[in-house]
Structure formats: structure tokens, C-alpha cells
Amino acid sequence: MAGFLKKIFSFGKKEVVEERIDETAPLPPIKWDALEALKPAPVEEAEAAPAIPPEPEIQPEPAPVEEPETPVEEPAPDEIPAAPVIPESPPGLEEIPEPAPTQPEIVHTAGPSSERDAAPHPPAGTFSPYRDGEKGADRPAEPPFESGKEEAPTLTPPSPRPSRGEGKGEGQRGPAQDAAPPAEAPLTAPGPEAPAAEIPPPIRQPAPIEAKPILAEIAPEPEAVPPPHPRLDGEGGREAAGWGDSAGASHPRASLGTSPIEAEVKREPVPQPPPEPKPAPGKVTVTKKVEQRAEPQKAPEPAPKRSWFQRMKEGLARSSRELSGNIAGVFTKRKLDEDTLQDLEDVLIRADLGMETALRITDSLAASRYGKDVSETEVRAIMAAEVEKVLTHVALPLELDLSHKPHVILVVGVNGTGKTTTIGKLAAKLTDGGLSVMLAAGDTFRAAAIEQLKIWGERTKSPVIASKLGADAAGLAYDAFEQTRQAGSDVLIIDTAGRLQNKTELMAELEKIVRVLGKLDPEAPHTVLQTVDATTGQNALNQVEIFRNVAGVNGLVMTKLDGTARGGILVAIAAKHKLPVYFIGVGEQVDDLEPFSASEFARAIAGVA
Ligand SMILES: Nc1nc2c(ncn2[C@@H]2O[C@H](COP(=O)(O)OP(=O)(O)OP(=O)(O)O)[C@@H](O)[C@H]2O)c(=O)[nH]1
Incomplete structure (x- = not known):
């Protein structure tokens, strides 16, 4: 009789081997021992396969995966959309309802995973690939408490293994892809380990146990916290070892619960460094504010303080x-001629002296x-004399009616x-002269301008009338005039916005202020002072x-x-406007306002002692 065909299927290789058996041959005695030996065989394979092989493969992957993850921590939110992918895995996992409890844990891990990446344990690295696959779940993990629990069950059992075995190829994929693997994991993963994976559907029962270790893996990652290294390493080892640490499963949970917190704590300390710089800026700011207030306290400074003339001379x-x-260059070994x-x-x-003054000087010299x-000395002396003549007419004292x-x-x-x-x-x-003053x-x-004026008001004990930011300046001026009049004060000084002469709207507002004040007193404003920055060049002429x-x-x-x-x-x-120059500012301090002196200014600018 022809024998019967014995077919051996190999899912991994996808090959089918056929052998013909001779039925005529006497049947050998049944060896029950051999049969029993055969039974455990698949089981052992299944166990062995997950334990050892995956680790070595996973370790290399994690390293590369972690690196990209850390920088991509922020993108996490982007990955969140991957969450929807996760639902796919559940279907495959739905078969096992028990794992449900483990799911929430997974979610937790997912959240902290990103943090752990930063923590970077080489061992933990083995878990990193895991994270990759779970990235999608990790992100949602923070909102973990929501869907994480349900997804976990499905993910926990299958995802871990496949992730390791397949992680190499898929570990770096997008979150969406990561989520997909879990569903395919049982199918594709078997490729190499086919016999072990399929045979043990019952063996999968232990899978839940494996799921626990998975949690343990996740847990350690978050614990990437430096101090708990031992625990992490230990846990990682347990996982690799076979996850038999059912007891460890509970630990991982604890670790999960704590790890994320620790990870967060780590993050917090990181930002702590900023506080250190705080003192620096704080001091700076304080010093600026204190400058004006504290300087008067610094007794030593006033003493060495140079005279206003000295400061003006140095300024010029x-x-x-x-x-x-330049003058010296002109007259070096040359007689005075037209050139x-x-x-x-x-x-x-x-030197900005202007054509008129320049001609006065050259004419006088000639x-x-x-x-x-x-x-050169003779030229400077003549220049000083001529400049003084020009300034004498404008160097007038301020008179208040x-x-x-x-x-x-x-x-x-x-x-x-x-x-x-x-x-x-x-x-x-x-106020030093006994006059009562109000400021507007x-x-x-x-x-800032309003606050600055208030500060000056406090220093000079002068009431400050202010309004809300953006209020009508003319209206404020009008109110200030009335209030000052009612208060019986001697002088009202009104500050105005810095306005560029080419901004017609602002200039119109300035005109309005003058108009409004005139309604209360036709001669008001009685004095209109313009400040001119001495460091400005020719543009000052246009400003005036x-x-x-x-x-x-x-x-x-x-x-x-x-x-x-x-x-x-x-x-x-x-020379051009012939407007009185009442004062000159020679500093930022309260007493750095000096009456203008034509002769001193002329000597200073001409460099005549
Ligand atoms: N060295 C020096 N600095 C001065 C003098 N007068 C004013 N300053 C400084 O110049 C800067 C501007 O002064 P402000 O009084 O705010 O000028 P402002 O015209 O009111 O400015 P806005 O409010 O922007 O229109 C401040 O830092 C003052 O301390 C001075 O005579 N000498």
C-alpha cells in the first residue's frame, strides 16, 4: 500500500514539506515518554523565543529611537492623533478582556515615556523601542485615564513582543504605524517564530503575565530617574528574563505611578536654573531704580561731583x-589768507556752528x-569771543509772571x-524757591511717561494730575489748569507727548492743547519751553x-x-531763532539744570580755559 503523506508546515519559511510513509512497515511500540517530550517542546520554544531573542534585538533599536524621541518630545501632541490608531489594536486584543486592568498602566507609561527618554538608561533603552511603538498611545497616555485603560489590554499582550521583534523595522515609524503593528503583530511576528506564536493560543494566557512585565518595562522607563537606577535595571532585567516577576508586575505599577511623577519632578528642577539668573536681572532693575533714589544717599558721590561747568566742558x-x-590743521605753517x-x-x-557764526569768526579773524x-590758540580765542556775542542775546533768565x-x-x-x-x-x-507747583x-x-512724572512729583512734593492712558491730552490740560487754579498754586507745568514734527496728527493735538488753555486764560500757556538734545545735529534747527x-x-x-x-x-x-536759552541740562539728577551762561558755553566749546 502506498503510504500516506505527512505534511509539515512551516509558517516562518512558508514552506510545505511532504514525506511519504510506508504503511507496510511494522508499527513501532508507542513511546509515551517521547510524546510527552514533544508536547512541551512547543511550549519551551514559545517561552524561549520571547525571553531571549527579543532583548538583544530591542536594545540596539532603543538607542536610536530614544535619541529622536527626546528632541521630539513636543511633537508628542502631534502624535496624539495617533491615538485613533490605537483603537485598531484593541480589536485584536478585545479577545482578552482581563488585561483591561493593565491597560491603564500602559497609558501611564506612554505618558512618561517621553520623559524617560530624556532620562536615558541604556537598559531602559530596551524599552524605548517600545515607546516608539506606543508613542501614539503615550501621548494620549497623559490623558491616559480616558481611553488608555481600554486600549491597554489589547496592546499589552501582543504589542510588547511584536514591537521588539518587529520594532527594528517599525520602531521608528510614525505613531500611526506603531499602533498598527499590534494588530498585525500576532500575524507577522510569527514569521520567524511562527510555531511558537500560533501554537500557544492557550499559551497566550500566560501572555497576560507577559503584559505585566511589559508594564514593568514601562514603569522602569519612567523611573529612568537617576536615583532609582537599580530598580530600573532590576525591573528591566526581570522583563527580559521572562517576566516571571509576577510580583514585579505589581511593583511596576507602583513604579509607574511614581515614575511619571519623578519624571515631572526632574523637569521642574530643570527649569529651576532660570531662577538663578533671576537675581541678576532683578538686581539690574533694582539698581536702575535705585540709581536716582540711592545716589543722593551716597554721600561720597556728591563730594566728587564735578561742577556743572566742568561737566559741560567735558561734554563739549x-x-x-x-x-x-581741525583749526590747527588749517593754520600749520600757513599765513592767514583766503584759502x-x-x-x-x-x-x-x-562743527554745527552755522554759516552765520562761521562768517562772524572768519571776518573777525581776517x-x-x-x-x-x-x-591755533589765537583762532580759538577769537572764536570764543564771537560765539559769546551770539549767545549773549539768548542767555536770559527765566521769568515767571x-x-x-x-x-x-x-x-x-x-x-x-x-x-x-x-x-x-x-x-x-x-519749590525750593518757595513756589507751589502742580504737574500735569x-x-x-x-x-511710563506718566509714572516717570509721578516720581518727579514725589521728589519735588508737587501734586501730579494724570488721566488714563490714551486720554485726550487737551482735556487733561484743561482739567489740570482748573484744578491748579482752584488749589491756588503758583505754577502749573504740563508735560506733553514726544511728538515728531512730521506727524501732523500729533502736532494738531499740541495745537489743541494751546487752544484749550487759552480758553481759561487768553495768555496761557505763558511759557512754552522746548527741550533740545545737545547731541542732535542739524535736525535740531528744524525741530525748533x-x-x-x-x-x-x-x-x-x-x-x-x-x-x-x-x-x-x-x-x-x-543765531537763527534768537530764542531765549533759559537752562542747560548737564546730567540726569534733580540739580543738573543750570542757567545758561553764554561766556562759559563759548569758552567750553572753543576749548579756552
Ligand atoms: N545725560 C543727560 N541725560 C538727560 C538729560 N536730560 C534728560 N536726560 C535723559 O534723557 C532720557 C530722556 O529723558 P526724558 O525726560 O524721558 O525725555 P522726554 O522728552 O520726556 O521723553 P519722552 O517721554 O519719550 O517724550 C532720560 O534717560 C533722561 O534721564 C541731561 O541733561 N543729561
């Missing part, structure tokens, strides 16, 4: 040196020294030219012209003459 030193140097006079005229114009040798109650002083000028600071300095002078914060565009036309400027304050001033422009402004 740069211009003076340049001017002297030298022309060169000198160019030098003076470049009248007395033409055709003769001229020294107190028959007006109050005498209204409107302060205008381009942004940052020193309006508010000058108001504070002036208020100090007036007419710069309603900047909150525009503000004079719009607001009726009738007096100037040249500020910042203690800095790198280009004092020459003051001479040009005086």
Missing part, C-alpha cells in the same frame, strides 16, 4: 578737540590777522529730548522751527550737554 570736549585739531579762511569756515560749519601767522494764577508752563519737544526730566528739575528749583501728565501715550510755529515756543532748554554734545548747534539755533 569732543567737539572742542575736533574743532581745535585758510575758507578752510576755517568749513571747519566751523562742520580783520586783525590777515596776512600774518596765526596760531505770577500775576497769572497759575503761571502755565507748557513743555514740548521731540521724544527723548528730556522733557519730563527737565520738568522735574525745574519743579525742584521752583500730558503725555497720555506712554504709561516747527515747534515754534505749532506751539509758540518762546524759550529753550538745551539738554544733555554733559554727554557727547555737539554744542555747535546751540549757537546756530541762537
